[in-house]
Amino acid sequence: VGPYTSAAISSIAFNLPVAVVDGNVYRVLARFFGIDTPINSTEGKKQFATLAQSLLPHHAPARYNEAIMDFGALQCLPVKGETGKVNGHTVVPNDTPSFCNSCPLSGQCVAFAQGLVRSLPVKTKSQAPKQRRMDYIYIRCGGEIAIRKRPAGDIWQGLWEPLLYEDVVLSGVQTPKTNKREGCNSLGNFPSPQLLACIDRLFRGEQGTESTALPPNSQQHSTLTPTIKGPYSFRHVLTHRIIMAQFAVVETSVRPNLPSDYIWVSEQELNKYAISRLFELFLERLNNETEDK
Numbered sequence: 001v002g003p004y005t006s007a008a009i010s011s012i013a014f015n016l017p018v019a020v021v022d023g024n025v026y027r028v029l030a031r032f033f034g035i036d037t038p039i040n041s042t043e044g045k046k047q048f049a050t051l052a053q054s055l056l057p058h059h060a061p062a063r064y065n066e067a068i069m070d071f072g073a074l075q076c077l078p079v080k081g082e083t084g085k086v087n088g089h090t091v092v093p094n095d096t097p098s099f100c101n102s103c104p105l106s107g108q109c110v111a112f113a114q115g116l117v118r119s120l121p122v123k124t125k126s127q128a129p130k131q132r133r134m135d136y137i138y139i140r141c142g143g144e145i146a147i148r149k150r151p152a153g154d155i156w157q158g159l160w161e162p163l164l165y166e167d168v169v170l171s172g173v174q175t176p177k178t179n180k181r182e183g184c185n186s187l188g189n190f191p192s193p194q195l196l197a198c199i200d201r202l203f204r205g206e207q208g209t210e211s212t213a214l215p216p217n218s219q220q221h222s223t224l225t226p227t228i229k230g231p232y233s234f235r236h237v238l239t240h241r242i243i244m245a246q247f248a249v250v251e252t253s254v255r256p257n258l259p260s261d262y263i264w265v266s267e268q269e270l271n272k273y274a275i276s277r278l279f280e281l282f283l284e285r286l287n288n289e290t291e292d293k
Contacts, residue, residue, distance in 0.1 A: 003049070011061040019052035020065040021045075024072025030121035031076060034110030038124040075103055079118050130241045135166035137198065138282070139258075140251045140267065147273065148262040155238065156276040162247070163262065165198040170244070190231050195248055199226065202256035226252035232285055236278045247282045 001009070003021070010016040019025075026039045029048055037044040057064050079097050100112050111117045139146045139162065147160045191199075203226070230248040237243075255264070265273065270283070 008065070011065045015062055017056055017058040017061045019049070019056040019061070020069060021049055021052045022069060022072075024069045024076070025052060026121050027078065028068055028072045028076045031111035031117055032105060032109050034114060034116065034120070036120065036122045039121045040123050040126065044122075075099060129237075129239075131170040131244060132241055133166065133168045133170055133244045134164060134246075135195070136161065136245065136247045136282075137163040137165055137195070137202075138247055138249045138286075139163060139256065140249065141253065141255050141264070143267055144264045145267050145270065146258055146262045146264055147270075148259070155241070156278075158274070159276045159279075160273040161276065161279055163258065166194060191228050191248060195228075199228070199250060202258070203252075203254070226250050232282055234278060234281055236281070243278060245278055245282075249286070 007018040007020040010018040011020060026048055029035065029051055030039065033051070035047070035051075037047050039045070039048060055064075077097070077099055096112065096115060096117055100106055100109075100117055103109070103112070106112045109117075111120050145162065147162055148164075150156050150159055150161055152158070228248055228250055230246070232247040232249075234245045234247075235242065236245055275283075
């Protein structure tokens with residue numbers, strides 16, 4: 001879980017002295033103290049987290065956290081207006097919102113005194129999220145499936161996933177509609193040449209996928225014809241990236257020779273492994289398809 005959820009659980013469920021910082025808290029603190037550090041910058045996140053923690057009464061953390069979040073949601077509201085530039089930051093004309101007139105903290109509020117309510121908090125313009133294409137093969141063999149734990153230093157680290165055979169960061173100017181890479185698994189082009197080539201390498205035991213090298217296999221399975229189903233396509237939006245994912249289900253009676261970091265587990269016991277929301281969405285669609293039959 002993230003810092004906000006962790007702080008909320010710690011303070012509200014266990015009464016631990018951990019300050020919550022959400023959008024409402026950012027707004028209240030930025031206006032009350034007149035802070036123009038962008039709230040979505042690394043510096044701003046540290047500054048507001050430190051300030052929020054310093055204000056927290058240790059004898060009543062849950063009550064305080066709930067109160068300041070509610071204060072931002074009900075009293076210290078977000079506003080819109082025409083913008084300008086002051087000291088490099090975006091500000092708006094000195095037009096105090098009407099809700100400030102009934103605010104019990106207006107006498108101590110820096111933004112109210114200086115006419116900056118509409119310009120705070122400051123938030124820098126975010127960049128367009130990166131797009132990433134991730135193609136998976138969900139291999140079924142004798143009631144088991146092949147999965148691996150994702151390595152550190154990337155999204156979903158420590159979570160389990162099926163065989164990842166293609167992982168490509170797309171250009172920032174590309175969109176799902178304009179990205180027409182030759183060979184991708186569209187409904188009219190399934191299975192794609194990349195998918196067929198990967199499956200062929202798996203069962204021949206040749207050097208492997210784009211993301212992971214396969215060990216050599218002395219047993220040849222060139223006559224094996226596994227069943228291929230799909231594609232199961234998803235557009236999965238994360239905070240800083242958009243994942244264009246596709247899954248293909250491969251059913252076989254002979255295990256392919258997979259990289260050493262993959263393990264075989266019972267499909268019925270997959271719920272014992274921590275997986276990403278994307279993997280969950282695929283399993284839900286797959287299970288619904290099975291139930292409909």
